[in-house]
Amino acid sequence: MTARDEPGRPAEARPPRTGTAVDHRPRLALALALTALTWLLFPAPPAADYPVYPVGAVAGANVIAPFGLRVLKSDDELRRERDALARTVQPVFAFVPGALDSSLRGTAALAAALDSAYARYPRDTAAVQGAAARHGAALTGAEVAALAPAGRRAQLVSAVEAAYRRWLPAGIAAAGALDGVSGDIVVRRGDEEAARPADSVRTYREFAAQARAFGPADATGAGAFAALLAATFRPTLVADRATTAARREQLRHSVPISKFEVQAGDRIVEAGEVVGAEQHDKLVALHDVMARRRGPGPALRRAVGALLFDALIVGLLGVTVLFFRPQVYASLRAVAVIAGVTALVIAGGALVSRLHPLHPELIPVGIAAVVISALFDRRIAMIVALVLAVLLGGQAAFRGTNALYLNIFGGAAAAYSVRAVRTRQQTYAWILVIGAAYCAAAVAVGLTLDLPNAAILASSGYGVLNGVVSVLVALLLLPAAERYTGLETDLTLLEWSDLSRPLMQRLSLEAPGTFGHSMQIANLAEAGCRAVGANALLARVGAYYHDVGKIARPRFFVENQAEGRNPHDELTPLQSAQIIRNHVREGLQLAEEYGVPRALRAFIAEHHGTTTITYFLERARAMGAEPRLEDYRYPGPVPQSAETAVLMLADGAEAAVRVLDDPAPARVREVVEHIVRQRLAQDQLRDAPLTLRQLEAVKDEFTRVLSGFRHARIEYPASEGGVTARFGAR
Known part of the structure; x- marks a missing residue:
């Protein structure tokens, strides 16, 4: 059973999947650190x-x-591989949409300069040539004479412009831009890229040859046409050397420096x-x-042997987590917590080896098992407990004792005793289970080895003591581990569900309508999550905090408005929309100020997703404006978890049902169906792990709970396909 399979497990206890490759080096560093710690604390035989x-x-x-x-790899091998991979990058050419206009403007400017020169110096060939040269055109004397008639010049300019309009939009590169380029190139137009064979792209030379068809047929006219073309041409395809170089460099760096990993x-x-x-x-x-x-002496050889043993066991832990819990392995913070509590147990084992080496039942394997089981799941806690039992039981300090067997039983009991943590009293059960497991193991081993009753009793007593100490230390460590990893146990969620917390007190006093709404949404979201097997407690507590941003301006939200003047009547639609959408940002600021856990902050950020504030958007349109949609859109992101997605649906469904004159179950079901369809159409549920079957279960539960809800709301404009709206859209 994975963490996802365990009832009551917070969704955040399931580290997210990642589409990127995991960097094993920091994890390898943690494994080596654990190996080194064990090696330093426990001397052992040679390698x-x-x-x-x-x-x-x-x-x-x-x-x-x-x-x-x-x-x-050697330096030569690495360089060869990098160069070979870099050569696979296709050169990038950017399409310059303004080049056509630039060419046309240059042509017009040159034509105007020639007209002016001919008008002022009708018989001065050098003056005309100088005017043309200032615009980049080199005209011969014969060409100057041929262009003296204004009509001839106009025809020539029109021919140049026609050639530009005919060919430049297709993409023309400068002369020589494709020299040495074979295969394909990448042509980028705005945000879009497309590969094209390099030999299908025209350069200036090919363009000039094709453009002759637009120019005069006589040699002098053709020469003047070519001169004007050369002076005013601006390439519409330009080599983007920086992007090409960056992509090649990126590929160079992607080449692994190692041939093999063992x-x-x-x-x-x-x-x-x-x-x-x-x-x-x-x-x-x-x-x-x-x-x-390895050193020259036997002592150093024994130290190396200890290091190898420790590395093998710790490496086995890492490989096991990698293959059995890849999502946990993908979170470096989660791996760091596992490494940290493992190191604590190793240090505790070293202390026991010095003070009471004949009583390995004092090794606090339960600390790691309880913390890891509470944060992640029981299976990975069991793996860590078994690895610790083998690692510490194999140390020279505990040879001749029953450390392996005692700690396998004690660690397994600690791992499997931890379920959803709802009350502090449940921790007493952990102590009893761990202590009982040590007692049972001590009795079994003692009877098998025919140990004295006093020794069996002492071993059992030490096991009970270990259970007490392990649970107490684990409870002290859990809050810090939760903050560091961003994972919340049910115990933490219950603590944040306390309505006497300062932020909840502020919400109830400064925005009482929002507070009441949050309580209703909490009931609805909890029911919806329970129906689909998501974390109902997380959804309930997240609902408590999802609208805390309304504390900043409570009277601008309809649930906090008394009868009378609406402050939005004095504002423009844009100003009203900004106030409404800012309650998300202000809620996140308050959450950070009050130390609200990250798992709960997600409900603040995601409960509106990236939907639009339809009411004020329509008001703006009704006033004759064409508003920017982004000014009327919530910042998001869209819901990333089942719990935040259910909350979004609960928020919308509760708002919609309150406007109904007839809250009959059939009508409520119709409204709930509409809200779910609307959110799906708005692509708000794309990242939420909810199936269509689960959405059906959510709709069923919403219909049941919402049938008794009743509260007046402002109707959404029909043009938006909405059901209801309110000034304080939640």
Whole structure:
């Protein structure tokens, strides 16, 4: 059963999936830190040496990686791979839409300059040539003479402009812009990109050759046409070297620096196997690492052996979490918490090894199991407890004791005793379960080994003491772990559901209508989430806080308005819309000020998604304006979880039902159906993990709960397809 499968588990206890590759290096660093901590706290025996077999040789023994390592590429290999990958990037050419107008303006300016020069210096060829040259046109004397008639010049200018209008919109590159380019190029027009064969793109030379058809047929006229074309042409396709270089550099950096990655426990080579190049490189890398860690004396060899053992067990934990809980592994903060509580237990085990080495039942494995089970789920807590039992039970300090068996039982009991945490009293049950497990294990081991009754009784007593201490320490650590990871247990949610909290007190006193609305929405959202198996407690508490931003301007929201003047009557629709949409931003500011957990802040940000404030948008349109939709749209984001999505639907459904004159179940169902369809049409539920079947269950539950609701609202404009609206749209 995954965290998603566990009833009562906060949605935020399920770290989000990620579409990007996970960077294993910080996690490897945490694993190495745990290994080093264990190695420093527990001395142990020597490590075995690892042979390096040449390529083609037959391996004489199995070689198992004792810890994770990477085989790095040489500088030459890395450079060759990077260069090869960079060459696959297609050159980017940007379409310049203003180039046509620029070419036409240049043509007009040149024509005007020539007209002026001919008018002022009708017989001065040099003066006309100078005027043309100032605009980039090189005219011969014959061409100057040929262009003396104004009609001839006008025809020539018209021909140039016609050529531009005919060819430039298709995209013309400068002469030489495609030299050395083969294959495809990428043509970017605004935000759109398309690949085109490079040989299908015209350059200026090809354009000029085709444009001759628009110019005069005689040689002198054709020369003048070519001169005007060369002077005024502006390419509409320009090489975007910066973007091309950036993409090539990005691909260069995407090349991994390692040839291979070897995980702890991986078999590098098997006895009797012919060694290949890859295996040889791994053996060399392992040998190099071991050589750096291995010293000349037996004491150092024993230390290296301890390090390998610790690395193998810790690496096994990392690999297990990676494969069995990839979502937890994807969250570096979650991995850091697991590493932190594991380190605490290791330190506690070291303390026990120095003070009471014959009583391993005092090792506080339960601390890690309780914290991890409360934050994530019982299975990963069980994995950590088992790994800790093996890691600590295998240390030299506990050899000859029953540390492995006692802590397997105690850790498993701690992991599976933690369910949804709703009351502090439930923690007493944890203590009883953990203590009972240690007692049972102590009795079983004691009877098997024929230990004295006094020893069995002492072991049982230490186990009960361990249960008490582990639970108390775990309860102290949980709030900090929750804040650090952004995961909230039910216990934290219950604490924030206390209506006597300062922010709730402010809401009830300064915006009593909003407070009452929030209570109603809480009931509705809780019922909806319970119907689909989402976290009902999270939805209820999130609903309490979703509208706290209205505290800033309570009288601008209809539920807080007494009979009489409406302050929106004195404002423009835009001003009113800004006040309404700002309650999301102001709510987030208040949430940060009062330390509201991140899981609850999501309800503030997402309960309107990116919907529009339809009432004031329509008012603005009715006043003859064409408003910007963004000024009347909530900032979002759209709901990212089932709980925030249900809250959005509850908010809209509750508002819509209150306008009904006849709140019969059939009419309520019709309104609820409309709200759900509307949110789907507005694409507000695209990121929420809700199926259509679950939405049906939500609609059923909403219909049941809302049938008794009744409150007057302002109707949405029919043009928007809405049902209701209100000044304080929630």
